[in-house]
Amino acid sequence: MPSEEELYQDxxxxxxxxxxxxxxxxxxxxxxEDKNPLCGDVVRxxxxxxxxxxxxxxxxxxxxxxxxxxxxxxxxxKLQGKSIExxxxxxxxDMLELYGPRLTPNRQKCCLLSWKVMQSxxxxxxxxxxxx
Amino acid sequence: xxxxxxxxxxxxxxxxxRRDFPILSENVLxxxxxxFLDNAASTQRPRQVIDAIARVYERxxxxxHRGIHTLSERSTEQYELAREKxxxxxxxxxxxEIIFTQGxxxxxxxxxxxxxxxxxRPGDEILTTVMEHHSNLxxxxxxxxxxxxxxxxxxxxxxxxxxxDTFAMLLSERTKLVAVTSMSNTLGTVNPIAEIIAQAHAVxxxxxxxxxxxxxxxxxxxxxxxxxxxxxxxxxxxxxxxVGILYGKESLLDSMxxxxxxGSMINEVRLDGFTPAELPAKFEAGTPPIVPAIAMSAAIDxxxxxxxxxxxxxxxxxxxxxxxxxxxxxxxxxxGPAPEHRSSLVSFAFERIHAHxxxxxxxxxxxVAVRAGHHCTQPLHKLLGLSAxxxxxxxxxxxxxxxxxxxxxxxxxxxxxxxxxxxxxxQ
Ligand SMILES: Cc1ncc(COP(=O)(O)O)c(C=O)c1O
Numbered sequence: 001m002p003s004e005e006e007l008y009q010d011x012x013x014x015x016x017x018x019x020x021x022x023x024x025x026x027x028x029x030x031x032x033e034d035k036n037p038l039c040g041d042v043v044r045x046x047x048x049x050x051x052x053x054x055x056x057x058x059x060x061x062x063x064x065x066x067x068x069x070x071x072x073x074x075x076x077x078k079l080q081g082k083s084i085e086x087x088x089x090x091x092x093x094d095m096l097e098l099y100g101p102r103l104t105p106n107r108q109k110c111c112l113l114s115w116k117v118m119q120s121x122x123x124x125x126x127x128x129x130x131x132x
Numbered sequence: 133x134x135x136x137x138x139x140x141x142x143x144x145x146x147x148x149x150r151r152d153f154p155i156l157s158e159n160v161l162x163x164x165x166x167x168f169l170d171n172a173a174s175t176q177r178p179r180q181v182i183d184a185i186a187r188v189y190e191r192x193x194x195x196x197h198r199g200i201h202t203l204s205e206r207s208t209e210q211y212e213l214a215r216e217k218x219x220x221x222x223x224x225x226x227x228x229e230i231i232f233t234q235g236x237x238x239x240x241x242x243x244x245x246x247x248x249x250x251x252x253r254p255g256d257e258i259l260t261t262v263m264e265h266h267s268n269l270x271x272x273x274x275x276x277x278x279x280x281x282x283x284x285x286x287x288x289x290x291x292x293x294x295x296x297d298t299f300a301m302l303l304s305e306r307t308k309l310v311a312v313t314s315m316s317n318t319l320g321t322v323n324p325i326a327e328i329i330a331q332a333h334a335v336x337x338x339x340x341x342x343x344x345x346x347x348x349x350x351x352x353x354x355x356x357x358x359x360x361x362x363x364x365x366x367x368x369x370x371x372x373x374x375v376g377i378l379y380g381k382e383s384l385l386d387s388m389x390x391x392x393x394x395g396s397m398i399n400e401v402r403l404d405g406f407t408p409a410e411l412p413a414k415f416e417a418g419t420p421p422i423v424p425a426i427a428m429s430a431a432i433d434x435x436x437x438x439x440x441x442x443x444x445x446x447x448x449x450x451x452x453x454x455x456x457x458x459x460x461x462x463x464x465x466x467x468g469p470a471p472e473h474r475s476s477l478v479s480f481a482f483e484r485i486h487a488h489x490x491x492x493x494x495x496x497x498x499x500v501a502v503r504a505g506h507h508c509t510q511p512l513h514k515l516l517g518l519s520a521x522x523x524x525x526x527x528x529x530x531x532x533x534x535x536x537x538x539x540x541x542x543x544x545x546x547x548x549x550x551x552x553x554x555x556x557x558x559q
Contacts, residue, residue, distance in 0.1 A: 007492065008548070017554040039488065039505040040519035063519055065488030066549070073556075110488065 007101045012070045019073035021080070025059040032121035036113050038106070041068040043114045045076070045121045053084040055122075065110055071099050072114035084122045090115075139453050139532045143445040145438065150529045152178035152434075164499025167534045172317050172345060172477050172525035173503055174367045177431070181370055184430035188423050196422055197396060197413070211422055214429035215412065221432045222362065223353035224379055228411040231378040231385070232425045236344040237267040239363035239378035240311070242415060243340055244271035246391040247361075247384070248309075254280030257306045259337070261286040261294060262515055263316040266508040268342040272311055281308070288515075292319040292468035300331060307337040314346035318509045318523065319468030320451070320477045322346070326357050333358065338384070344368055348527070349447055349476045351440040354379055366424060371431035375424035378415070385411050392417040435528075443528045447476040450526045450535060454478050457539045464542070467521055477525035479507070485549045487520040490541075493548060498541040500534075 025046040033044035041064030048057040058080050060072045078098060079087055095115040096108060103111055150156050155176050160166055168176060188210065194203035196211045216227045224230060233239045248271075252258070258272050262285050276283045284307075286299045294312075303310075310332040314325050329339045340361040343352060347362075348369035354362055361380050367373040380388075390397050390408045394417035399407040408414045435443065452471040458464055458480055467479040481487065491504035503523040506513045513519060524538055 007496070008489075010554075011557060013549075013552075014554045014556045017551060018556045020556060040510065040513065041486075041488075042519065065486035067488065077556075107488075107492070 007103075007107075008066060009100060012066065012100065015070040015073040015077075016066045019060075019069065020077040021057075021059045022061060022073065023059050024061060025057055027057065028059075029126060030121050030124050031126055032117050032124040034113065034117045034120070036064070036068065036109055038109060039064070041065060041110060041113055043068060043072050043117045045072070045114065045117045047121050049084070049122070055079055055082055055084075055087070060114065060117075062114075064113070067099070067103070067107055067110040068113050071095070071111045072117075074098055075114050075118060079118065087118060087122050090118075139449050143449045144532075145442060145446045145528055147531060149438070150531075152180065153529055154179060154182070156529060161499050167498065167500040167537050169524040169526065169530065169534065169538060170501045170503050171527040171530075172368070172507075172523060174373065175348065175370050175527050176529070177370055177372070178434055180434050181372070181427050181430045185372065185423055185427045188426050193423065195419055207422055207426075210426045210429075211420070214425045217429040217432050218377055219379075221352070221436070222347065222377075222379055223355045225355065226382055229379055229382050229385065231380065231412050231415040232420050233363075233376045233378050233415075234374060234421065235365040235367070235376035236265075236342060236363045237376075239361075239376055240267055240340065240342065241271045242378055242391045243361050243363075243380070244275045246388045246415075247338075248272075248275035248281075249279060250389060252276070252279035252281040252308060255306060256281040256308045257284055257304070258282070258309050258311060259284050259286065259299075259302055259307050259332075260311040261313070262288055263292075263294070263319055263321065263509065263512050264311070264313055265317055265342065265344070266510070268311050268313060268340075269511065282306075286312075288319075288321075288512075291470070291473075292316075293321050293473055294323050294328075296324070296327070299328065303331060303335050303337065305335055307332065307335055309338045309340060311340045311342070313342040313344075315343075315349070315475055316468065316509075316512075317345050317477070318479050318507045318512055318521070320474035320479070321468055322350075322473060322475050325359070329358055329360075345477075346475070348435070349440075350444045360384060366428035366431065369428075369431055370434055371428035372424040375421040375428050377428075382411065385415070390414050390417065394418045396420075438528060444475070446528060447526050447530075450530055450532065451476055451478060453532055454524060454526075454535045454538070457535060458542075461539070461542060461546070463546070467516060467518075476527070477523060479521045479523040481516075481518050481521045482546070484551070485545060487522040489549055490522040490545050493545045494538070494541040497544065498537055500538055500541050502538070 027048045028046035030047040043062035045060045058076045192206040196208040215230045218230045219227045287295045332339045338360040343364045347364040365376040397417040399409045455471045465481050487504035494500040
């Protein structure tokens with residue numbers, strides 16, 4: 001059983017209180033949103049991809065616990081500027097490792113929510129009104 | 133340490149009861165004494181129930197209703213005795229009005245499918261409430277969609293009680309069934325079931341009571357309520373998981389077709405058809421939860437020995453005490469009504485701190501087990517403007533000192549997650 005001191009390390013609480021790119025992205029080309037059905041945590045990720053499949057910009061929004069929200073912040077910070085290929089390569093295990101403290105199976109779901117949303121977001125182009 | 137009004141010790145059950153529960157006295161958490169406040173999800177079991185399970189497996193076990201050998205006779209006798217006990221426990225007239233199912237969910241689905249698919253017509257209405265557990269919503273959504281019936285929902289008042297004025301307005305000749313919980317697993321609200329049933333019967337509607345949260349905590353009398361269907365689970369009342377009960381009035385159960393088909397539920401099977409068995413076998417297809425049912429009756433014995441009224445008084449004292457303590461915490465929102473309208477549990481939410489943080493830190497640092505999430509009431513949480521809450525739920529073995537521990541833990545969580553002007557460091 002990880003102690004909560006370990007679970008809520010300073011750098012995690014830093015991400016929670018001062019997240020990387022929390023908000024929406026008006027220039028987004030791709031977006032996806034999902035929920036953890038067990039607890040109702042929500043994460044939405046909006047991405048601006050260029051023609052070469054590079055993540056020019058990425059923002060997230062959501063509601064949920066420290067783990068689900070801080071992990072979203074860490075993930076975007078990590079993948080900003082990377083390619084779709086890099087996203088695909090970035091496994092669930094990589095995500096858990098990026099987060100740091102070892103999580104029990106139920107809490108892993110909190111941590112992997114943003115990762116799942118990210119995996120789908122790169123394949124979810126937004127329908128743009130006004131475009132031919 | 134408590135600054136709260138002192139609890140009336142006279143209404144509390146003896147602390148020695150805790151010794152009946154091995155899990156409460158063993159060092160199960162490596163260092164912390166266990167403060168188990170997740171009883172609304174599932175309770176713990178006393179030695180008496182654990183022993184009953186072992187005894188059947190060690191001495192009396194065989195399949196029921198099948199063999200003529202000694203062990204089959206023994207387990208059949210005990211299984212049927214469990215049915216009689218359950219009938220007496222909830223005030224049913226006949227033992228064959230008790231159907232063993234896999235739990236509350238199984239019981240409700242049985243009625244939704246067997247009764248619903250036989251009796252509902254397009255335009256008919258099923259009336260349920262916004263405070264229901266998913267298991268008393270989804271089966272009705274499924275059957276309503278299939279039969280072209282309409283589902284309506286009784287709203288709640290600002291303080292989390294059923295809005296009985298709107299209930300009266302929603303009731304009509306079109307209402308065929310009212311499906312309502314006797315106690316909300318999230319708000320803790322105890323609903324006026326007798327009144328609901330009387331009003332429903334006045335328009336010719338039947339009533340199914342989801343009694344998963346009330347049967348374990350207070351005396352139930354289906355005849356006094358004139359209840360048509362009642363559903364509850366073994367695991368929320370010191371019994372095992374995997375077994376629950378559907379009570380139905382004899383005349384209703386008799387008129388309903390079997391739900392699951394298979395062994396035991398038949399009278400005769402030909403290659404081109406079957407005739408169903410009599411009650412209760414008609415609704416118990418396949419090998420039933422034999423040992424869970426027998427152990428559930430051991431749980432009933434245990435509860436009855438203490439007395440349901442005494443259990444209820446004990447929990448009322450705890451919930452009142454917890455409610456007062458929680459009311460004094462700044463920024464904490466208690467879900468649901470004042471203590472006199474609730475029983476055995478209290479859920480709360482904070483503006484800024486997610487329920488998961490409470491559950492995690494309460495567990496890791498204080499040994500307190502609470503539930504965090506939507507407790508299978510997503511529509512209710514949405515209505516309350518929440519995605520999750522934290523729930524502390526009590527049972528006969530909980531003590532005021534454990535409530536103190538909970539309150540202490542909440543204060544620690546608040547402190548730990550108070551905004552501190554943190555800044556993310558460069559990677
Ligand atoms: C009010 C209520 N109804 C139904 C259920 C479902 O019970 P079970 O999971 O035992 O079928 C529960 C338990 O979580 C409950 O609290």
